[in-house]
Amino acid sequence: MTTDTTTQGATPDATAPRETVLDARGVTMRFGGLTAVRGVDLTVNSGEIVGLIGPNGAGKTTFFNCLTGLYIPTEGEVRYKDKVLPPKSFKVTAAGIARTFQNIRLFANMTVLENVLVGRHTRTKEGLWSALLRGPGFHKAEAASRERAMELLEFVGLAHKADHLSRNLPYGEQRKLEIARALASEPGLLLLDEPTAGMNPQETRATEELIFAIRDMGIAILVIEHDMRFIMNLCDRVAVLVQGEKLIEGDSATVQQDERVIAAYLGEPFEGAPGEEEIAEVERAEAQAETQAETQAEAEAGTAADTTTDADAAEATTDAAPGKENDR
Numbered sequence: 135m136t137t138d139t140t141t142q143g144a145t146p147d148a149t150a151p152r153e154t155v156l157d158a159r160g161v162t163m164r165f166g167g168l169t170a171v172r173g174v175d176l177t178v179n180s181g182e183i184v185g186l187i188g189p190n191g192a193g194k195t196t197f198f199n200c201l202t203g204l205y206i207p208t209e210g211e212v213r214y215k216d217k218v219l220p221p222k223s224f225k226v227t228a229a230g231i232a233r234t235f236q237n238i239r240l241f242a243n244m245t246v247l248e249n250v251l252v253g254r255h256t257r258t259k260e261g262l263w264s265a266l267l268r269g270p271g272f273h274k275a276e277a278a279s280r281e282r283a284m285e286l287l288e289f290v291g292l293a294h295k296a297d298h299l300s301r302n303l304p305y306g307e308q309r310k311l312e313i314a315r316a317l318a319s320e321p322g323l324l325l326l327d328e329p330t331a332g333m334n335p336q337e338t339r340a341t342e343e344l345i346f347a348i349r350d351m352g353i354a355i356l357v358i359e360h361d362m363r364f365i366m367n368l369c370d371r372v373a374v375l376v377q378g379e380k381l382i383e384g385d386s387a388t389v390q391q392d393e394r395v396i397a398a399y400l401g402e403p404f405e406g407a408p409g410e411e412e413i414a415e416v417e418r419a420e421a422q423a424e425t426q427a428e429t430q431a432e433a434e435a436g437t438a439a440d441t442t443t444d445a446d447a448a449e450a451t452t453d454a455a456p457g458k459e460n461d462r
């Protein structure tokens with residue numbers, strides 16, 4: 135990777151004026167009877183890396199989908215730089231929000247470079263006729279797009295694989311390519327859905343550095359992740375979703391120490407919890423087996439003691455038998 139690895143979790147210039155990049159208010163998403171997201175407010179400011187965490191099924195991806203026009207929220211409003219977002223994903227991308235997906239969505243049979251070029255289409259002005267006629271305007275725009283795409287591949291460390299088919303990249307590099315493709319739309323806000331899923335510790339560390347470098351380019355970031363160490367090290371602010379609702383929001387230390395967050399992650403035993411009865415049954419059976427084993431051990435020890443006594447007694451009897459010495 136060619137990014138500057140000296141960057142840290144704190145924003146580069148804390149005194150720089152902050153602009154609200156994303157402003158989600160009262161976002162609710164219902165699927166029939168299920169409320170996946172309920173009244174969630176969240177802001178992301180320029181220069182910030184904000185984390186969104188929560189247990190499985192908490193509604194994190196659904197919330198992302200509401201922000202990016204994949205879902206139209208049942209209630210609430212999402213603004214990007216003070217403009218209400220249109221409910222269409224390509225328009226949201228054009229407005230300035232790019233994203234990656236939890237399940238990588240690359241064009242498997244396209245090259246690495248082509249995948250990034252696809253990501254640029256919202257920023258190219260050449261229309262259909264220009265493309266069909268392939269005039270000078272088209273060639274100029276195409277050359278500029280390729281140049282920018284190569285810069286982005288250089289940035290994520292994949293320039294040397296520009297001609298490889300994306301399906302042949304190792305998993306960690308596919309995630310990097312997804313990020314390069316998202317950056318190709320020149321976003322002001324990048325949403326990352328589990329960017330380190332399936333990565334080894336080295337790849338995770340490299341991704342952390344890459345995200346800091348993206349932030350330093352002036353792109354605000356909202357990231358979903360299950361790796362707590364990664365998120366706490368990376369983020370200026372963390373919001374916690376539990377069962378569709380925002381439980382708490384704050385800096386890493388505040389969130390990490392919050393007992394409700396710990397309980398939501400580790401789980402607290404509660405009356406009638408699934409499996410409680412089974413656990414109790416296993417414990418009873420184990421206790422019973424232990425008692426039986428102890429009783430048996432005692433019984434065996436007792437028998438052994440009896441046998442020893444009998445033997446000793448027999449020996450004593452033999453020793454005491456008259457004429458014994460004479461028999462030897």
Ligand SMILES: Nc1ncnc2c1ncn2[C@@H]1O[C@H](COP(=O)(O)OP(=O)(O)OP(=O)(O)O)[C@@H](O)[C@H]1O
Pocket residue numbers: 165168170188189190191192193194195196197236
């Ligand atoms: N399209 C859909 N139709 C019906 N229910 C859905 C849909 N999408 C998500 N859900 C439900 O909404 C809830 C929240 O799911 P979501 O995927 O947003 O959670 P998550 O926090 O991203 O989970 P994970 O960490 O496992 O990815 C879940 O109960 C899920 O089954």
